[in-house]
Amino acid sequence: MRYGEGLRGTRQFWNGRRCELFDMIKQIGPEGLDFFTFSAADLHWPKLHKLMSSNGNSETLAKNHQQNIIDNPHITDWFFYKRFEIFFNDVLKEKWELEDWWYRFEWQHRGSVHMHGIEKRRGVPSIEWKHMKEDENVMNEVVQYLDNLVTTINSGLDMPVPERHPCQKQKSEIRDDQQDYIDLINKLQNHTRCRPGYCLRIDKEGKQFCRFKYPKEIVEKTFVRDDGHGQPELVTARNDPYINPHS
Ligand SMILES: [Zn+2]
Structure with missing residues (x-):
């Protein structure tokens, strides 16, 4: 595909984003850049599951929640995006004293959304x-x-x-x-279970x-x-x- 940059998710699209990210780091400098990750408690958030009408056939709430997510991935992704956006704009920007940032969303094998990003804070000491x-x-x-x-x-x-x-x-x-x-x-936040295929x-x-x-x-x-x-x-x-x- 030669002209795929406009198509989200293609190799060309991500290549374009990668170049932007390199340019950004070149301009603002790598000092004080932090890497951060947020994942979704999509099986648990009560407000998310309120948005999805459960068919109620499953024996347990946990199974209902799991089915909700399988049936409505678009609602789950939108909810995560909205929740993150509000938290980022209203809390983190001020709390972390952010000067610049870049982030992207990814999906695990079962389709669960999470995100990774980098951020630069104001007044960071030189780490040489x-x-x-x-x-x-x-x-x-x-x-x-x-x-x-x-x-x-x-x-x-x-x-x-x-x-x-x-x-x-x-x-x-x-x-x-x-x-x-x-x-x-x-x-x-406890690493109590080591698993093959993970760690x-x-x-x-x-x-x-x-x-x-x-x-x-x-x-x-x-x-x-x-x-x-x-x-x-x-x-x-x-x-x-x-x-x-x-x-
Ligand atoms: Zn481990």
């Missing part, structure tokens, strides 16, 4: 590995900045994992933001290992070290061997 190694103040400034950006501290370490998915809560059920956050990380790999000796290196060691304070190939590696303070980094 050479300067960081030479100057303790520069290193401290960068570590402090990164520590505010992402965490692997579980503030609800001894709290039970909720049985009900926290995204099934109605707005009126969220009375305590801190408890809601703890429920969310304990239910959704499990086989090493040269035929032993299984998790490609994300879970479970991880407890770390008292965040630091940046050489990754063994001359590049900086961030090791965040961690009180839970299984918690995923989150913002």
Whole structure:
């Protein structure tokens, strides 16, 4: 296909977007660019399922929800897009002090939508590995900045994992933001199940290992070290061997 750039989803279309992205990074510079991901709790959001008339034939609510999504992928995608757009425009732009951004949507095997993007914030410290190694103040400034950006501290370490998915809560059920956050990380941000085809790999000796290196060691304070190939590696303070980094 020679003139496919106008056709969404073609190789030519994505090639065009890739060039735009390269140009953008060249102009604004790679410093302070962060990568972010949002996924859909499409099996759980009560407001999404209100938009879809369930046939009610399934024995359980979970099966009904699953069927709703299979029957109405366009509503599911629209809902995710709208929800993300509002959250991005009304919350993240201000909270993350965004200067520039780029994002795209993708679909997993079962058709579930998620998105990935990059963003640049205002007033980000210069992250130059050479300067960081030479100057303790520069290193401290960068570590402090990164520590505010992402965490692997579980503030609800001894709290039970909720049985009900926290995204099934109605707005009126969220009375305590801190408890809601703890429920969310304990239910959704724990890498407790390694699975073949997802994170499990086989090493040269035929032993299984998790490609994300879970479970991880407890770390008292965040630091940046050489990754063994001359590049900086961030090791965040961690009180839970299984918690995923989150913002
Ligand atoms: Zn794993």
